[in-house]
Amino acid sequence: MSRIxxxxxxxxxxxxAVSGCSTVEYVPVTPQCTVPPHPVMPLVDxxxxxxxxxxxxxxxxxxYVNNLWALVDEQNAIIEAICSK
Numbered sequence: 001m002s003r004i005x006x007x008x009x010x011x012x013x014x015x016x017a018v019s020g021c022s023t024v025e026y027v028p029v030t031p032q033c034t035v036p037p038h039p040v041m042p043l044v045d046x047x048x049x050x051x052x053x054x055x056x057x058x059x060x061x062x063x064y065v066n067n068l069w070a071l072v073d074e075q076n077a078i079i080e081a082i083c084s085k
Contacts, residue, residue: 033083035076038069 050058 033079035079036072038072 049061053061
């Protein structure tokens with residue numbers, strides 16, 4: 001008998017042997033209800049960033065920062081919704 005055939009025969013037997021357990025264990029999961037602090041952005045002169053990065057890169061940076069803030073706000077809303085129940 002080849003190894004693959006032996007594994008194909010023994011695999012279902014192992015599942016039936018393990019599935020004979022009759023106890024179910026529940027593990028309580030409680031979320032941390034403390035809202036993480038907002039990320040601290042460095043204080044920079046937007047005009048200097050625009051001058052050094054150029055218009056295209058500045059818009060990409062601005063979009064990235066706005067998406068970061070949106071993600072933080074969404075996480076806070078989810079934590080508040082879960083913890084209010």
